[in-house]
Amino acid sequence: MKKILVYPILAVMLSSVLGACTSQNAQTPKLKEEQATEKNAGTEVTKINTSHWSYEGETSPEHWGELDPANSACVNGSEQSPINIEFSQVENEQDAEDLQINYEPMLFSLMNNGHTVQANAAGGSNSILIEGKEYKLAQFHFHTPSEHQFNGKNYVMELHLVHKDSNGKIAVLGVMIQEGEENKNLAAVWDILPKEETDKDIPLNETVDLKALLPEDQTAFHYEGSLTTPPCTEEVKWTIFEMPIEMSKEQIEAFRKIFPDDHRPVQSLNNRKVIKS
Numbered sequence: 130m131k132k133i134l135v136y137p138i139l140a141v142m143l144s145s146v147l148g149a150c151t152s153q154n155a156q157t158p159k160l161k162e163e164q165a166t167e168k169n170a171g172t173e174v175t176k177i178n179t180s181h182w183s184y185e186g187e188t189s190p191e192h193w194g195e196l197d198p199a200n201s202a203c204v205n206g207s208e209q210s211p212i213n214i215e216f217s218q219v220e221n222e223q224d225a226e227d228l229q230i231n232y233e234p235m236l237f238s239l240m241n242n243g244h245t246v247q248a249n250a251a252g253g254s255n256s257i258l259i260e261g262k263e264y265k266l267a268q269f270h271f272h273t274p275s276e277h278q279f280n281g282k283n284y285v286m287e288l289h290l291v292h293k294d295s296n297g298k299i300a301v302l303g304v305m306i307q308e309g310e311e312n313k314n315l316a317a318v319w320d321i322l323p324k325e326e327t328d329k330d331i332p333l334n335e336t337v338d339l340k341a342l343l344p345e346d347q348t349a350f351h352y353e354g355s356l357t358t359p360p361c362t363e364e365v366k367w368t369i370f371e372m373p374i375e376m377s378k379e380q381i382e383a384f385r386k387i388f389p390d391d392h393r394p395v396q397s398l399n400n401r402k403v404i405k406s
């Protein structure tokens with residue numbers, strides 16, 4: 130008779146350490162305390178969760194839609210950003226989007242918001258006109274690697290210049306960044322790049338000349354998309370310059386030391402057209 134050995138099944142008790150908000154543990158003690166208090170009070174928990182997204186683990190881009198009902202566009206949207214731009218599939222249309230850039234050197238203040246380094250405009254003198262409509266520059270910030278792709282490839286970084294019109298509608302200029310010469314137009318920003326999350330903006334002592342920062346050749350891709358961070362709001366007008374700008378290896382590394390990866394993966398194009406002009 131064959132002897133059958135039955136091994137006892139060990140019921141492994143997994144303690145439920147993996148709560149819904151594991152990554153809170155990585156946040157500041159102050160925030161944890163606030164969350165605990167608010168949870169005990171049974172209020173405002175949702176409000177706290179909206180700010181608590183990331184680029185890795187349980188709060189990474191594929192989970193943004195679950196973190197808060199306000200983020201539903203992140204999963205249910207049909208015009209999401211970023212996208213891969215296939216050069217063979219774009220439609221060439223001269224003067225399709227009438228873009229006019231009105232930038233002059235101006236002051237900014239820097240913040241590290243836990244997701245990127247962002248330079249907030251200190252005043253409203255920089256603006257763009259898209260088909261005659263004015264959008265004022267609110268801020269610029271960086272992603273690494275790039276969020277948009279050209280023919281399936283990422284650049285090492287991408288700059289986003291975020292503008293708003295009088296109704297709050299958003300238009301973003303995107304600039305690809307490749308490794309090369311030191312970018313002197315960003316030296317004032319890189320001199321005081323905030324390594325830790327900031328409570329208060331740090332004012333720059335020098336102006337930043339964004340006009341000089343943009344690529345000389347302003348051939349660009351235009352499409353209708355969204356914010357690339359929660360709540361992934363749509364109806365954002367995107368303009369991505371074809372020509373990249375350069376930053377030195379040291380400048381790129383300085384940013385990547387703070388944010389090794391702060392990009393959202395590319396989203397489905399669906400029925401959208403990308404127009405080059």
Ligand SMILES: [Zn+2]
Pocket residue numbers: 270271272289357
């Ligand atoms: Zn961005």
